[in-house]
Amino acid sequence: xxxxxxxxxxxxxxxxxxxxxxxxxxxxxxxxxxxxxxxxxxxxxxxxxxxxxxxxxxxxxxxxxxxxxxxxxxxxxxxxxxxxxxxxxxxxxxxxxxxxxxxxxxxxxxxxxxxxxxxxxxxxxxxxxxxxxxxxxxxxxxxxxxxxxxxxxxxxxxxxxxxxxxxxxxxxxxxxxxxxxxxxxxxxxxxxxxxxxxxxxxxxxxxxxxxxxxxxxxxxxxxxxxxxxxxxxxxxxxxxxxxxxxxxxxxxxxxxxxxxxxxxxxxxxxxxxxxxxxxxxxxxxxxxxxxxxxxxxxxxxxxxxxxxxxxxxxxxxxxxxxxxxxxxxxxxxxxxxxxxxxxxxxxxxxxxxxxxxxxxxxxxxxxxxxxxxxxxxxxxxxxxxx
Numbered sequence: 001x002x003x004x005x006x007x008x009x010x011x012x013x014x015x016x017x018x019x020x021x022x023x024x025x026x027x028x029x030x031x032x033x034x035x036x037x038x039x040x041x042x043x044x045x046x047x048x049x050x051x052x053x054x055x056x057x058x059x060x061x062x063x064x065x066x067x068x069x070x071x072x073x074x075x076x077x078x079x080x081x082x083x084x085x086x087x088x089x090x091x092x093x094x095x096x097x098x099x100x101x102x103x104x105x106x107x108x109x110x111x112x113x114x115x116x117x118x119x120x121x122x123x124x125x126x127x128x129x130x131x132x133x134x135x136x137x138x139x140x141x142x143x144x145x146x147x148x149x150x151x152x153x154x155x156x157x158x159x160x161x162x163x164x165x166x167x168x169x170x171x172x173x174x175x176x177x178x179x180x181x182x183x184x185x186x187x188x189x190x191x192x193x194x195x196x197x198x199x200x201x202x203x204x205x206x207x208x209x210x211x212x213x214x215x216x217x218x219x220x221x222x223x224x225x226x227x228x229x230x231x232x233x234x235x236x237x238x239x240x241x242x243x244x245x246x247x248x249x250x251x252x253x254x255x256x257x258x259x260x261x262x263x264x265x266x267x268x269x270x271x272x273x274x275x276x277x278x279x280x281x282x283x284x285x286x287x288x289x290x291x292x293x294x295x296x297x298x299x300x301x302x303x304x305x306x307x308x309x310x311x312x313x314x315x316x317x318x319x320x321x322x323x324x325x326x327x328x329x330x331x332x333x334x335x336x337x338x339x340x341x342x343x344x345x346x347x348x349x350x351x352x353x354x355x356x357x358x359x360x361x362x363x364x365x366x367x368x369x370x371x372x373x374x375x376x377x378x379x380x381x382x383x384x385x386x
Contacts (some may be wrong), residue, residue: 002278002355003170004175006339009156010203010204010206011074011205011206011207012036012037012038012178012205012206012207013035013036013154013207013208013209013276013369014030014035014036014037014038014166014193014207014208014209014210014211014367015037015038015039015040015192015205015209015210016030016037016038016039016040016041016211016213017040017103017178017185017188017194017210017211017212017213017214017221018039018040018041018213018215018217019039019040019041019043019046019047019048019179019181019212019345020046020047020049020050020051020052020195020211020352020356021051021161021164021168021213021346021352021353021357021360022345022346022348022352022356022359022360023039023211023213023214023357023360024039024046024047024165024168024169024172024179025040025168025356025357025361026211026213026345026360026363026364027039027172027177027179027358028168028171028172028175028177028323028360029360029361029363029364030177030211030364030367031171031172031175031176031177032171032175033364033367033377034126035367035368036176036218037172037176037177037178038177038178038180038205038207038320039172039177039178039179039180040180040183040184040185040194040196040205041179041180041181041182042182042183042184042185042214042217043181043182043184043251044182044323046163046169046180047165047254048180049215049321050215050321050323050324050350050352050354051161051165051321052161052162052165052321053082053234053236053319053321054161054234054236054272054321054350054352054353055158055236055251055260055262055264055270055272056155056158056159056160056161056262056353057103057155057156057157057158057224057253057262057353057354058068058088058089058092058098058103058158058159058252058267058353058354059085059103059105059153059156059251059351059354060082060085060086060089060128060153060155060156060277060354061082061085061128061164061354062081062082062085062329062330062349062351063080063163063256063257063329063349063351064117064256064329065105065115065120065151065256065347066078066122066123066126066128067118067119067121067122068119069081069100069117070122070126071288073296073378075126076208077377077378079126079127080376080377080378081125081376081379081383082123082126082127082128082225082373083374084092084274084355084358084374084376084379085310085354085355085358086128086155087174087358087374088355088356088358088359089155089156089157089275089354090333091357091361092159092164092169092353095164095168095306095357096165096167096350097159097160097163097164097167098157098159098385099158099159099359100154100155100157101157101158101251101264102152102153102154102155102156102157102249102250102251103152103153103156103158103252103253104133104138104142104150104151104152104153104251104252104253105119105150105151105152105153105155105252105253105254106138106142106147106148106149106150106253106254106270107147107149107150107151107254108146108147108148108254108255108259109137109148109255110148111150112148112254112255112256113135113149116132116148116149116150116151117132117149119151119241120132120133120151123151123153125379126369128155129154129155130151130152130153130154130247131150131151131152131154131155132149132150132151132274133149133150133151133152134149135147135148135149135150137150138150139215140226142250142252142306143307143309144306145305145306145308146305146306147254147306149169150252150337153176155378156251158251158262158263158326158386159353161202161353171296180198180282182198182199183197184196185197185198185214185220185221186202186220186267187220187221187317187330188210188212188221188222188255188342190208190339190341191206191341192207192208192210192341193205193207194206194207194210194221195208198352199354202312206349207341208341209341209342209343210341210342210343211343211344211345211363211367212336212342212343212344213253213344213345213346213360215229215322215346215347216229216230216231216232216286216322216323216325218324218326218344218346218347221375222336222339222342223314224336224338224339224342225326225332225344226356226375228326228327228332228347228384229324229325229326229327229332229346229347230284230285230324230325230327231283231284231285231320231322231324231325232275232282232283232284232285232286232322232324232350233282233286233287233288233320233323234272234273234282234320234323234350235272235273235274235275235282235291235292235295235296235299235318235319235320236270236271236272236318236319236320237270237271237272237296237299237300237303237317237318237319238264238269238270238271238316238317238319239268239269239271239303239320240268240269240317242267245277248308250262251263254268255273257273258273258275258276259272259273259274259302260272260273261273266271268317268352269300269307271303271316272299273299274295274298274299274302274353275295275323276298277292277294277295277298277353278292278294278295282295285322286322287319287322287328288320288322289320290320291318291320294295296318297314298349300316303316308356320353323348323349323350324347324348324349325349325350326347326349328383329349330347330349330378330379330383331345331346331347331348331349331351331355331359332344332345332346332347332378332379332380333359333362333372333378333379333380333381334346334362334363334366334372334375334379334380334381334382335381335382336381337365337381337382337384337385338385343363343366344381345359345360359375359379362374363374
């Protein structure tokens with residue numbers, strides 16, 4: 001089916017594979033730049049994968065705290081990643097979807113508590129405004145119990161994924177992009193020919209350039225991703241509660257990022273994470289219709305221990321999404337080594353809303369101008385060729 005309503009073509013300047021946040025944003029930016037774009041999404045609707053099933057948190061940087069990022073990337077690259085994510089937030093501001101209520105990165109246990117002040121100091125040194133909160137303030141703000149000190153980032157926030165999908169889709173279609181759902185890509189040739197399987201059968205779409213934004217399914221289109229991108233199932237529960245209930249008025253992350261929460265678009269309370277409940281951390285899982293009972297049990301336990309006043313709320317709804325993780329924990333943004341007609345925009349390791357819009361802008365710029373200005377070198381796929 002074609003959401004744009006235009007006649008289908010067997011040629012496009014650029015084919016974008018994947019209709020999540022990164023793919024849809026890339027298609028919109030390219031179409032607005034005058035490029036003939038065809039977006040192909042295997043599912044029956046856009047944003048039906050991890051993009052539309054998460055908590056909508058928008059936070060600066062990567063999942064690791066600033067002091068840990070510096071240990072892995074060095075100060076210069078960490079500063080670049082923080083800047084890149086802040087530019088992503090500015091694009092969300094421009095789209096009118098980001099609610100900058102702030103996010104508190106809270107400690108659970110002595111290990112996290114001991115390094116919280118260091119994390120705040122490193123963030124401030126690198127230009128990320130944040131505050132060190134004592135444990136009492138963290139628990140009061142979250143309406144919770146048992147949290148340690150936290151790093152509060154006032155520029156962080158959350159968004160409504162459905163609202164963002166609608167606005168990006170409208171922009172893409174208004175600029176002339178063609179969008180097809182229910183169209184699975186089975187392969188891409190070196191010449192830019194995209195093999196598509198849909199309701200009308202198989203066909204080949206010729207293109208000058210292909211942008212792969214298919215997340216964990218990227219290897220089906222380009223074998224280069226086979227040993228570099230892998231699926232991880234993330235899981236959440238949503239507890240219905242009255243608006244204004246204590247807690248969750250701001251987003252939060254804890255336990256080295258393995259737990260997170262915030263308010264849902266329907267006014268409920270979202271709690272996600274706890275992948276550590278299964279021995280394989282949900283790595284390799286590709287079925288987002290299945291709920292892990294082990295993860296669900298741990299999430300309910302967190303709700304009971306950390307938010308005891310909400311335990312009597314109606315039983316939680318459950319959801320899961322398949323995230324795309326990479327072998328080194330960094331996204332792939334830009335040209336793929338040895339593939340002059342292919343660019344990547346994927347592998348955000350559960351940080352799509354924090355990075356993908358700016359990444360899509362960088363990929364669109366690479367197509368339109370030949371250079372992805374402002375893209376940190378550590379995010380470029382070429383790092384794998386070093």
